[in-house]
Amino acid sequence: MASENSSTVFDFFYLPHIHNYVSHESGLLVVPPSLAAALVFGAVLLIYTLLLEPLFFGRSAQIPGPKLAGLSWYYLTYFDLKLKRNEKIGEWHRKYGPVVRIRPNEVTVADPADFREVYDTKSKYDKTKYFKRFALYGEDNLFSTEKYVEHQAKKRKIAHDYTKSRVVLNAEALVRERIAALLKQFKEAPNGLVDVFILFDCFSHDVMTRFLYGEKHGTNAIEDRNDRPLVVNLKRSQIYTPIWVNFPRLHGSWLLNRMLGPEYERTGEAGGDVKRHIETIMRKHDSDPHHDEFYSLYRTMRYAKPDADGKPMSRNYMASEMYDHLKAGQQTTASTLTYLTWRLSRHPEWQRRLQHELRALPVSDTNDLSLADLEALPVLNAVIRETLRLHPAASGRGERIVSSGGRTYSGVFVPAGTTIIGPNLVVHQNPSAFSDAFSWCPERWINASAEEMKAMEYSFVPFGHGARICIGQNLAMMELRLLVGSMYRACSTELGESCSDDSMYQLGSLAAVPRALKCELYFKEE
Numbered sequence: 402m403a404s405e406n407s408s409t410v411f412d413f414f415y416l417p418h419i420h421n422y423v424s425h426e427s428g429l430l431v432v433p434p435s436l437a438a439a440l441v442f443g444a445v446l447l448i449y450t451l452l453l454e455p456l457f458f459g460r461s462a463q464i465p466g467p468k469l470a471g472l473s474w475y476y477l478t479y480f481d482l483k484l485k486r487n488e489k490i491g492e493w494h495r496k497y498g499p500v501v502r503i504r505p506n507e508v509t510v511a512d513p514a515d516f517r518e519v520y521d522t523k524s525k526y527d528k529t530k531y532f533k534r535f536a537l538y539g540e541d542n543l544f545s546t547e548k549y550v551e552h553q554a555k556k557r558k559i560a561h562d563y564t565k566s567r568v569v570l571n572a573e574a575l576v577r578e579r580i581a582a583l584l585k586q587f588k589e590a591p592n593g594l595v596d597v598f599i600l601f602d603c604f605s606h607d608v609m610t611r612f613l614y615g616e617k618h619g620t621n622a623i624e625d626r627n628d629r630p631l632v633v634n635l636k637r638s639q640i641y642t643p644i645w646v647n648f649p650r651l652h653g654s655w656l657l658n659r660m661l662g663p664e665y666e667r668t669g670e671a672g673g674d675v676k677r678h679i680e681t682i683m684r685k686h687d688s689d690p691h692h693d694e695f696y697s698l699y700r701t702m703r704y705a706k707p708d709a710d711g712k713p714m715s716r717n718y719m720a721s722e723m724y725d726h727l728k729a730g731q732q733t734t735a736s737t738l739t740y741l742t743w744r745l746s747r748h749p750e751w752q753r754r755l756q757h758e759l760r761a762l763p764v765s766d767t768n769d770l771s772l773a774d775l776e777a778l779p780v781l782n783a784v785i786r787e788t789l790r791l792h793p794a795a796s797g798r799g800e801r802i803v804s805s806g807g808r809t810y811s812g813v814f815v816p817a818g819t820t821i822i823g824p825n826l827v828v829h830q831n832p833s834a835f836s837d838a839f840s841w842c843p844e845r846w847i848n849a850s851a852e853e854m855k856a857m858e859y860s861f862v863p864f865g866h867g868a869r870i871c872i873g874q875n876l877a878m879m880e881l882r883l884l885v886g887s888m889y890r891a892c893s894t895e896l897g898e899s900c901s902d903d904s905m906y907q908l909g910s911l912a913a914v915p916r917a918l919k920c921e922l923y924f925k926e927e
């Protein structure tokens with residue numbers, strides 16, 4: 402029998418009411434039947450909700466995938482923070498098949514037909530709330546707009562400027578001018594050693610700023626180091642994008658700044674720097690009395706037809722759109738160019754074939770290659786396509802919501818409301834379209850039969866598909882063709898000592914960049 406003076410653990414924690422439930426004989430807890438029943442019910446409910454429902458009885462339980470991914474949102478987050486998200490999802494598809502549950506309510510598809518169903522114009526899937534992170538200045542841009550219909554209305558106002566003929570008219574000359582500045586830097590580099598990643602980043606930054614605000618107000622990051630901090634910080638911030646994506650409220654907090662150090666803190670400010678940069682440029686542009694006389698996307702937006710309510714585009718909306726295009730167009734293009742020149746440096750035989758093809762072309766009075774000629778070159782287009790296939794530069798987070806009634810993908814039913822994604826990296830590894838899918842093999846695009854080519858093209862979606870396909874793809878393809886064409890006509894490249902398969906491992910960051918955040922190559926003028 403417990404003495405009146407003996408103390409229990411409940412005294413220690415001072416839980417006065419609990420004494421009512423302690424046996425005076427044994428000192429043990431005596432739980433009244435009603436409380437016991439409530440506790441058991443609670444435990445069963447918890448087990449059912451956290452374990453049995455997601456694993457066996459829930460609407461998504463039959464979808465293949467790792468059990469842990471079905472149980473917890475954090476399982477994929479773990480690989481995401483390690484910057485291995487895309488690689489992991491690819492691995493799961495090889496193990497579990499074309500449809501995989503990657504989070505309790507999130508599914509990816511790898512089959513090209515399923516990919517097309519998700520993104521097709523006919524399907525009209527909405528985007529998820531994830532894209533709200535990309536809204537800026539309090540305004541949704543094209544990329545962050547959730548609703549299909551609203552997105553279409555916005556796109557109609559600017560899509561014309563991104564058609565092929567308009568891009569050639571408004572941007573070809575500025576791209577050529579920036580290429581000349583870039584090649585000069587390559588040629589003047591000490592010992593010919595160049596970090597191409599940073600310089601391609603500067604190149605695509607200059608092209609984008611000039612396209613967006615007009616040549617006169619664009620940057621000179623290639624030759625002027627004062628214009629580079631923005632580029633460098635945006636590049637470094639790639640390492641931390643999974644924190645921003647998974648824990649947006651925690652990102653940039655005092656706690657993370659202390660835990661991750663000054664590099665994290667500094668790059669966390671990159672977004673704010675871009676915002677201020679855009680605001681400054683808009684003010685400069687507005688106070689320029691000649692701003693209507695030269696092309697810029699900003700000018701197009703300022704004079705776009707007003708909405709049905711008669712309102713022109715708001716200043717904040719225009720700023721939001723320009724910020725998004727700047728980031729979307731800069732890092733993707735720089736990453737693609739980096740992987741392309743790296744692959745060519747690893748495969749000198751392809752470099753020689755490319756040079757042979759380029760050097761046989763006629764040049765203009767100004768010693769330029771014509772875009773039409775470049776578009777028709779089999780080797781140039783094969784090396785570009787093969788690089789876009791193996792190293793797609795976007796994040797693979799094209800989240801959409803399965804619409805009402807649910808859908809069946811490759812025989813697997815996915816309920817309405819589920820987040821669905823077609824990661825293009827995984828679609829590009831489709832073994833029935835691409836034999837030896839993990840090898841960089843441009844030959845496949847040259848020697849394919851008509852039937853093989855059809856299958857490859859169906860599975861080749863580096864710019865996405867459908868209504869939300871990359872608006873900048875014509876600009877990107879023009880930059881790639883003109884730059885790679887001009888560069889390899891004039892020079893050769895070789896791997897620098899610091900450049901290895903490990904340093905070039907492609908991270909699962911927002912723009913899929915090389916792990917070392919650099920790529921050193923030797924340039925030899927020929």
Ligand code: HEM
Nearest residue numbers: 543544726729730733734795799864865869871872873877
């Ligand atoms: C090699 C370079 C590029 C690649 C691989 C690429 C890839 C992509 C992909 C896959 C998407 C679709 C995302 C989704 O479905 O959610 C996309 C959208 C987009 N891209 Fe690109 N892109 C590139 C260059 C550019 C350039 C140069 C611009 C210039 C403006 C640009 C601007 C955009 C915009 C604004 C969107 C959103 C379109 C919308 O939601 O309607 N991209 N890009």
